[in-house]
Amino acid sequence: MVEQAAGKGLEGEGRAALSVDLPSARKRSRDDPASGRQPANDETTSPYSLFRHLQRAKKPSSTVGIGVVGYGYWGPNLVRNFAECGGARMVAVSDLSVERLTEVHARYPLVKVTTDARDILADRDVDAVVVATPVSSHFELAMRALEAGKHVLVTKPMTADPVQAMELIEAAEQRGLVLMVDHTFVYTGAVQTIKQLVAGESLGQIYYYDSVRVNLGLFQKDVNVLWDLAVHDLSIMDYVLGQEPVAVAATGSAHVPGHHVNLSYLTCYFDGSLITHHHVNWLAPLKVRRTLIGGARQMIVYDDLEPSEKVKVYDKGITVVGDQRGKVETMIGYRTGDMWAPQVSLVEGLRTEAQHFLECVTHRRQPLTDGYCGLRLTLILEAAARSLSRRGQPEALLMECPRGVEAPIELGRISKSA
Numbered sequence: 001m002v003e004q005a006a007g008k009g010l011e012g013e014g015r016a017a018l019s020v021d022l023p024s025a026r027k028r029s030r031d032d033p034a035s036g037r038q039p040a041n042d043e044t045t046s047p048y049s050l051f052r053h054l055q056r057a058k059k060p061s062s063t064v065g066i067g068v069v070g071y072g073y074w075g076p077n078l079v080r081n082f083a084e085c086g087g088a089r090m091v092a093v094s095d096l097s098v099e100r101l102t103e104v105h106a107r108y109p110l111v112k113v114t115t116d117a118r119d120i121l122a123d124r125d126v127d128a129v130v131v132a133t134p135v136s137s138h139f140e141l142a143m144r145a146l147e148a149g150k151h152v153l154v155t156k157p158m159t160a161d162p163v164q165a166m167e168l169i170e171a172a173e174q175r176g177l178v179l180m181v182d183h184t185f186v187y188t189g190a191v192q193t194i195k196q197l198v199a200g201e202s203l204g205q206i207y208y209y210d211s212v213r214v215n216l217g218l219f220q221k222d223v224n225v226l227w228d229l230a231v232h233d234l235s236i237m238d239y240v241l242g243q244e245p246v247a248v249a250a251t252g253s254a255h256v257p258g259h260h261v262n263l264s265y266l267t268c269y270f271d272g273s274l275i276t277h278h279h280v281n282w283l284a285p286l287k288v289r290r291t292l293i294g295g296a297r298q299m300i301v302y303d304d305l306e307p308s309e310k311v312k313v314y315d316k317g318i319t320v321v322g323d324q325r326g327k328v329e330t331m332i333g334y335r336t337g338d339m340w341a342p343q344v345s346l347v348e349g350l351r352t353e354a355q356h357f358l359e360c361v362t363h364r365r366q367p368l369t370d371g372y373c374g375l376r377l378t379l380i381l382e383a384a385a386r387s388l389s390r391r392g393q394p395e396a397l398l399m400e401c402p403r404g405v406e407a408p409i410e411l412g413r414i415s416k417s418a
């Protein structure tokens, strides 16, 4: 029994929560509509409401009440960060699995738990909903949350297609609500540092952005490897370069019958000579998380697996000398200068992101990774899917997505540490 297992070793206020057999409570009301299911937010009789009273007693109402839907692999990281953020009240968690909710309760006895996300949407203590479920359910959950007047933070990729993304943007704008996408890497010290370096123009004109994100990874059931892994690189690229591709081309292969493409090479073409390439693979023997950014004056190597020196700047490049009309070989001069590793904030990206979301909700600001940011990525991914099915034929992209916040968020100045 869930009650017995979960109740072991727990003391104090939290014990009240475990008197609720969530699945059977739900089952009763669904199986027998005539029994008159209590409204999800019934103040007097719903055991869920017990937690509300405890929460009210514990935290000031000036903080932002957070409800998280989805407590699988990524949800616990979101819950932990919001639970530890000063401006947040971690109010409730929903998951379809009672085992997952039992874990929530063991760790956060005052947080309400429910197998029915509608409880969270109807909860007046919840100001903002974090959607951390598989992408196929993002649109419905996020839309319902917006319709219920809640701000929304949705995990990547924002939606399963661009039309859904646009509908969410419209719904949030109509209601004056914050809609943010969890593009976690954008909030890391490493990416913030790279953004400053690129924006500061010390690299010169950017020629290329080349990323590799491979490992022996979990084969996702609902999306291919581009929607699972490349979305991280596209979010970094979108933020660092601040411009949209005009065309994309993707090739790839599915090596397991009945499964999605597990290896892919995605190329994005931009106006001018800028080009980006993203190699993603769930079937690699080694974990690699490495990006090269080539500029006319300097180049960056970003290795996310490096414990401290994640970003290295190489003062290397070429100089074109002599008669431009002469032979190419005689015109290229090679420059090999110093390498330095800027100091990078090691604050967890998700913590910075959670704080940013709270600030945006509190002050009604446009997030760094807003709905348009999510939309741009779904447009790229959708075009990549078309290209994949045509064996790499380039697909044109016409993007008119406004860019909101562009500046790096405050993580301190870059200093030369090596």
Ligand SMILES: NC(=O)c1ccc[n+]([C@@H]2O[C@H](COP(=O)([O-])OP(=O)(O)OC[C@H]3O[C@@H](n4cnc5c(N)ncnc54)[C@H](O)[C@@H]3O)[C@@H](O)[C@H]2O)c1
Pocket: 069, 070, 071, 072, 073, 074, 075, 094, 095, 096, 097, 100, 115, 116, 117, 132, 133, 134, 135, 137, 155, 156, 157, 182, 183, 184, 228
């Ligand atoms: N930013 C990152 O670095 C990062 C890393 C991993 C995953 N993610 C994203 O997080 C999301 C979740 O991924 P995951 O790996 O945790 O998946 P998961 O399958 O491990 O967990 C999803 C959980 O959602 C629950 N769920 C599904 N539908 C629900 C519903 N209607 N109501 C309540 N609960 C529901 C499931 O029971 C499950 O426990 C995805 O969008 C994924 O892309 C982001």
